[in-house]
Amino acid sequence: MFKLIFTLGGYFFIGLPGLVAGFILGSIIDRISGGGVRVQTIMNDRRQVSPADFELNLLSLCSIVIKADGTVNQNELHYVRNYFISTYGKDKANAIFRTFNEVVKERVVSAPRICAFLNQRTRYEVRLQLLHFLFGIANADGAISEAELSKIKEIAGYLRVYPRDFESIMAMFVKSTNNAYKILEVEPESSDSDVKTAYRKMVKKYHPDKVITDDPAIKKGAEEKFRQVQMAYEQIQQERGM
Template sequence: MIKYIGAVIGFAVRGVFGAFAGYLIGSLIDRLLSPETEGPKRRGFKDVFDQATQQSVSPGDFELNLLSLASIVIKADGTISQKELDYARQYFVRAYGKERANATFRTFNDVIKKREVSASRVCQYLNMRTRYEVRLQIIHFLFGIAQADGHVSEPEVKVMSEIAGYFRINLQDFESIKAMFFKSAESAYKILEIQKDATNDEVKKAFRTMAKKYHPDKLMDMDEAYRKGAEDKFRKVQEAYETIQKERGM
């Protein structure tokens, strides 16, 4: 509204150029006064969270959107596993503390029991507000939920694959994280994103690349649970490399 008033006043004083200047100044004032563009301190955002996002998003919004994705995975196989619920709760307790986690889960219980969640909408919202490394960690978190009952089912893999697609995560990165939760002869190679016939030099290069990609330092500005997840991925990369080394006698 102020931008239009500025344009009118500017036109009256300096004509067309005054109108243009008045519009720009008024637009700036509108933005400063708008609740949607308030800075983190006015809205009570944590500085650590601002560092992890591309645009401002409140921790509460992030948590609820993350739990919305968790609810999709938990319901994917047609049952609601208490072990999977407990895993998600403990993850949030580690990340945000018991009191805040409990408050979030009161809303989450309503979501998981009564509402259908649009994965595409949630991911579209988070895509604009999180780095690629954070989205990789979300996929890792969702696989952790799926495995909490001792088995990652095909329906769970399917919905996580869809979520990864919405997150614009490339297929190799998704398969790498997936392989961390499935033990097979091929897992070590999938984790390093290489073929089994790769040369020893290619294996070493892949290890360096993946170690850099999943290094915990990339999420040092995130909460503890995210750092723990990053450390777990990094450890899986190291274990995969050591497995191939032993297999080949490198």
Template sequence: MNFSKWIGAAIGWSFGGPIGAILGLALGSLVDGVANSKDVVVGRAQGASRTQTQPGDFEVSLLILASIVIKADGKQDQRELDFVRNQFVSMYGKDRANHAFKLFKEINKQQNISTRQVCLQIRQMMQHASRLQLIHFLFGIAKADGLVTEDEAQQIATMAGYLGISHNDFESIKAMFYDSSDSAYKILEIDKTATNDDIKKAYRTMAKKYHPDKVIHLGKEHQAGAEEKFRQVQAAYEKLQKERGF
């Protein structure tokens, strides 16, 4: 698959608005005249009639938001860039990952990306479960160098707000990347005063919210990330079971 065919398949509702402008600049640097290619035009036309987020829409959103997070602390760590590339290889295979990372590097060069505008477009078009998956992936990028800095956490928090992610949902995903005494409680969106019955109820609620089937529409390549969130919920519940002996 050549690059123009790949990007034609990847774009959907994302080829419009602020995200479309970002893509246009990136593509202009990569492929001379790509905006006039048959593959891109077909992808754009198909995207106009979509009612559900497709893998390509999620992929493009991920590239743009990842670029913003990586630059949040004022530096770009090679480990974070490697994390992005390795995640794309594991999800999409080497060929598709190479195309995605090529586009990512061009997006990463852009200095004036509006976080608010991009996130509001994603919020309007993307289902809640998919937006939760974006936040989880972004924390993975921030943690790739061994530490989520305050600047990175704040940037992701800002994105979560624009994306319509509640404070509790944000703190739940954030807690999956920190090792603290109350992480298990935060993952289950409860506090230490919760009863054993509260914990059981919270586990059922969170297991349903983070079930991998919630993002099945994004394709099997995104199941691994969803399964990781699901495992974290299970681990949090099992930890509290052991601590409390129920």
């Protein structure tokens, strides 16, 4: 496009020398413009995390939570192994777990760096499911220690998860009074109408279709979390006779 414009413009104003100069200048601009498009495309592609990169970063966050209390709990290791086998199949899970063992035992990983990488390449809904998965690991031995809870909360901050979303996910694993209300992010004093509105909002927010990812582990986590939201609403319905 620029080549044609500058060629005609150069010829019109200067004549034959302008035609040649315009052709050269227009060609250069077209090349730069085309290159810019290609560069932008490459940059956009780089913002998409590959499955292998995603799995490695997921495993790295797992290792941080597992080592949070200073020991590597076998129940938590079994939880990760069984979860990955049921999600990815035995062969792929074994290959992933070999990498996982290397991460847990040998590498020092940086939560801020990993989370910054994921923040640039994943949707918010996917990061919520990452948090849900980490809570599941910490709870694999039947209880979440203060050290594990503190570390997950720290990771949630790095992942830019809103406090109310963090409290909602935590309520699915750390049982306390009014858990169902915490999951739906409403107060026990809320009206029936407000509870229904909150439930519809949570359905839109946490529906598995909102979690755009190729990773089956995260998709599975989204389905589990969605069931928790439904169960919380059903519990409130029964308590209130709605």
